[in-house]
């Protein structure tokens with residue numbers, strides 16, 4: 001039996017959200033952090049109180065996308081810790097506020113411990129929690145899904161064969177576990193029809209490769225401008241679930 | 243007061259055990275040295291939370307005791323073992339480690355070979371034993 005003293009409080013905190021959305025990608029480098037950030041901004045600016053958690057403990061980068069300097073920010077303490085308010089309706093928590101952009105090598109059980117610690121002490125006030133998780137079926141993603149079976153995974157995939165094979169494995173895994181998905185976002189794709197052909201389902205959103213996207217990183221208005229329209233369908237799908 | 247959240251986690255755990263039918267007489271909370279939890283603040287918070295549980299939910303925990311555990315480390319690379327007393331974490335990083343003990347890997351390394359790939363063998367953070 002699980003006797004980790006943090007688990008009941010974590011479950012209570014996660015249940016306080018109307019929706020928990022782990023953003024997952026079967027492979028690295030497919031734009032998971034970009035989509036998680038843009039989607040959070042899109043929802044927040046629609047007026048929905050949104051929480052964003054960077055759960056990629058060994059390599060957190062979401063703060064860079066949001067234009068925040070992790071070195072100079074320490075979340076405020078108040079009967080726990082309060083996430084950082086990035087915008088009026090967007091609150092954000094990242095392990096980078098504590099690791100300060102230094103390397104953070106963690107063995108498997110330590111990743112789980114760090115995730116539990118952060119989930120136990122962070123006091124969110126949003127209606128939806130978007131979680132940027134590490135690539136693959138990571139310890140972090142598995143632990144999050146274990147702690148909150150009602151999570152709805154958003155899968156990010158590119159359209160090349162390797163990525164589609166990995167995506168198929170993730171879809172099969174979720175189905176077998178009885179876990180639910182919001183859908184697939186095809187990112188940096190020219191032919192989204194490949195998704196339909198290979199995975200027997202159509203992508204909820206299809207985002208093209210944006211030339212020079214790196215220049216937009218850190219500029220929230222520009223990130224949203226570049227991706228917001230492409231993510232409208234995901235936004236409406238999420239709103240329908242709230 | 244981040245200690246409040248840790249005490250709240252302990253109280254929720256006890257509550258869940260009692261609701262599931264377990265007879266909880268006493269709770270032992272072990273505070274690991276690495277996380278440097280303020281014992282006074284933590285104790286006060288836990289007292290208040292247990293009192294609230296008694297008042298609002300009729301759950302009566304007779305007592306709790308707080309013990310401390312020294313932190314110890316073992317390097318995964320060279321096998322060296324050491325304690326916090328022998329090799330302290332720099333003052334400026336203690337607050338970060340207090341919130342998320344695992345970030346010690348970012349701000350601290352093996353005193354012998356310098357590797358960040360070490361194991362926290364004892365005294366990481368808060369642990370709960372139900373008696």
Ligand SMILES: [Zn+2]
Nearest residue numbers: 317320352355
């Ligand atoms: Zn060593």
